Amino acid sequence: MPTKDPRKRAAKQRRRYHRNPAKARARKAAYRTKNRAEIQARDRKYHADNRDEVNRRARTRYTKKGRPAKQLNFPPNLLFPEVFSRHRRDVQYRTLYKITLKEFEAAKAAQGNRCLGCRRDFDEPGMRAVADHDRITGEFRGVLCNHCNLALGHAYENPVVLRNIATYLQS
Numbered sequence: 001m002p003t004k005d006p007r008k009r010a011a012k013q014r015r016r017y018h019r020n021p022a023k024a025r026a027r028k029a030a031y032r033t034k035n036r037a038e039i040q041a042r043d044r045k046y047h048a049d050n051r052d053e054v055n056r057r058a059r060t061r062y063t064k065k066g067r068p069a070k071q072l073n074f075p076p077n078l079l080f081p082e083v084f085s086r087h088r089r090d091v092q093y094r095t096l097y098k099i100t101l102k103e104f105e106a107a108k109a110a111q112g113n114r115c116l117g118c119r120r121d122f123d124e125p126g127m128r129a130v131a132d133h134d135r136i137t138g139e140f141r142g143v144l145c146n147h148c149n150l151a152l153g154h155a156y157e158n159p160v161v162l163r164n165i166a167t168y169l170q171s
């Protein structure tokens with residue numbers, strides 16, 4: 001005689017499951033196969049009767065512990081602009097130069113916060129530190145100011161051209 005009280009029945013099923021999980025799973029699979037049409041009809045009816053609730057649950061984000069995640073009133077880029085802009089730069093550096101933002105900052109500090117070309121301090125007005133990279137391999141080379149980086153690009157990243165220009169200037 002099966003127990004009528006759903007809680008007692010669930011407890012009984014749990015006990016049976018823990019006695020022999022493989023057997024319990026097989027029993028459940030067999031039950032599902034045998035009563036497939038009935039179960040599907042029941043699920044469909046439940047979905048139809050509780051459409052709003054089912055959809056709300058499907059749309060809700062849940063945390064790892066299964067609780068509904070806290071809803072933010074504003075997008076994270078407005079709530080935490082500094083964190084978000086750092087994150088965006090990190091993604092950009094990883095994809096474009098194959099380095100992390102932290103690696104970029106470490107390289108900049110190792111250069112004494114100065115451009116490798118003009119040797120000016122990056123904190124001087126009008127200076128912007130950029131990641132110089134090989135256009136062919138994509139390899140990060142070093143931190144330059146935006147002026148020197150552009151100069152390199154305009155000279156086709158070609159040392160011969162740059163040397164010729166230096167010689168021309170000095171003659």
Ligand SMILES: [Zn+2]
Pocket residue numbers: 115116117118119120144145146147148149
């Ligand atoms: Zn420079």
